[in-house]
Amino acid sequence: MNVKGKRxxxxxxxxxxxxxxxxxxxxxxxxxxxxxRRQDAVSLAVHSLESVGAINGVSADVTTPEGRARTLDLATSSLGGLDILVNNAGGVRAGRIEAIEEEEIRQMVEVNLIGPILLTRAALPMLRKSGDALVVNVSSGIALVGMAFYSPYAAVKAGIAHFGEALRRELDGEGVRVLTVYPTATDTPMMATSGLGRSGGRETASAVAHDVIAAIFNDRLEVVRGDPDRLAMMKLNRTDQGTVDDALRPTKAATEEAARNHSAL
Structure with a gap:
C-alpha cells in the first residue's frame, strides 16, 4: 500500500x-x-507531531460506545473518511492469576479485545468506501509464546491476533486488508512498572513502528519482532511446546518477580 494521501x-x-x-x-x-484516554497526553502528542504532518487528536475510550462514536466522528470530520485503522490501544495487569482482580481481567478483555473488535466493526463502512484500506491490529509476542504470570493478557492478545486472521479471510478480495503486529518487550509507558528486559532487553517503539510501516508498504500479513533467540523460541513453540516449557522453567521465579507489579490499565 502506498501510504501517501491515506487517512x-x-x-x-x-x-x-x-x-x-x-x-x-x-x-x-x-x-x-x-x-x-487522557486529553493532556493527546494534546502533547498532537503538539509533538504537528511539524511532521496533518494531525488531529481526540480524548476517547474505545471500550465505550461513546468513545468509539467520538473517535469515528473525528475521523469523518477531519479526514473525510478512513483508509487505515490501527488498533493499538491496550492495557496489562500481570502477576499470578489469583492475585489479579476480576475487574482488572475484565478491563484487559475490554481494551485489548472487545474495544478493537467493535471499533473495527463500526469503521468497516468507511474502510469499504476507501477501496484500498487496511486494519492493523497490534497484538504481542506473548500471543505466540505464552508467558507465566501473563495468562489473561496472553489470552486477549492471542484473541486479537486470531480476530485479525479470520477477518483478513472474511474480507479477502473486498478492498480491506489486515496486518497483525507482534511486538516483543518494548520501551513504552506501558512497560514502566515491569521488571522484564530492563537491562537492555527492550527494543524501541520507533523500531517497531518503522517495521510496521515497511510491512504496510510491502503488503505483508504480519510483523513479528524479537531477537534471534526469541524468534527461534516462537517457531519452536508451534511444534514442541514441551521443550519451550523446559527452557522457561529456570526463569519462572525471576519472571514472577519481574511481573509482580506490572500494571498499566
Missing amino acids: ALVTGGSSGIGLEIARELLRAGADVVITG
Whole structure:
C-alpha cells in the first residue's frame, strides 16, 4: 500500500508504539487522527507531531460506545473518511492469576479485545468506501509464546491476533486488508512498572513502528519482532511446546518477580 494521501486513525496514539506509528504514517504522507484516554497526553502528542504532518487528536475510550462514536466522528470530520485503522490501544495487569482482580481481567478483555473488535466493526463502512484500506491490529509476542504470570493478557492478545486472521479471510478480495503486529518487550509507558528486559532487553517503539510501516508498504500479513533467540523460541513453540516449557522453567521465579507489579490499565 502506498501510504501517501491515506487517512489513518491510530488508537492509543498518545504514547509508545501508537505515537511512533502515527509519526511514521505522517512521515510517509498520511493524514492522521490519534486517540487516547487522557486529553493532556493527546494534546502533547498532537503538539509533538504537528511539524511532521496533518494531525488531529481526540480524548476517547474505545471500550465505550461513546468513545468509539467520538473517535469515528473525528475521523469523518477531519479526514473525510478512513483508509487505515490501527488498533493499538491496550492495557496489562500481570502477576499470578489469583492475585489479579476480576475487574482488572475484565478491563484487559475490554481494551485489548472487545474495544478493537467493535471499533473495527463500526469503521468497516468507511474502510469499504476507501477501496484500498487496511486494519492493523497490534497484538504481542506473548500471543505466540505464552508467558507465566501473563495468562489473561496472553489470552486477549492471542484473541486479537486470531480476530485479525479470520477477518483478513472474511474480507479477502473486498478492498480491506489486515496486518497483525507482534511486538516483543518494548520501551513504552506501558512497560514502566515491569521488571522484564530492563537491562537492555527492550527494543524501541520507533523500531517497531518503522517495521510496521515497511510491512504496510510491502503488503505483508504480519510483523513479528524479537531477537534471534526469541524468534527461534516462537517457531519452536508451534511444534514442541514441551521443550519451550523446559527452557522457561529456570526463569519462572525471576519472571514472577519481574511481573509482580506490572500494571498499566
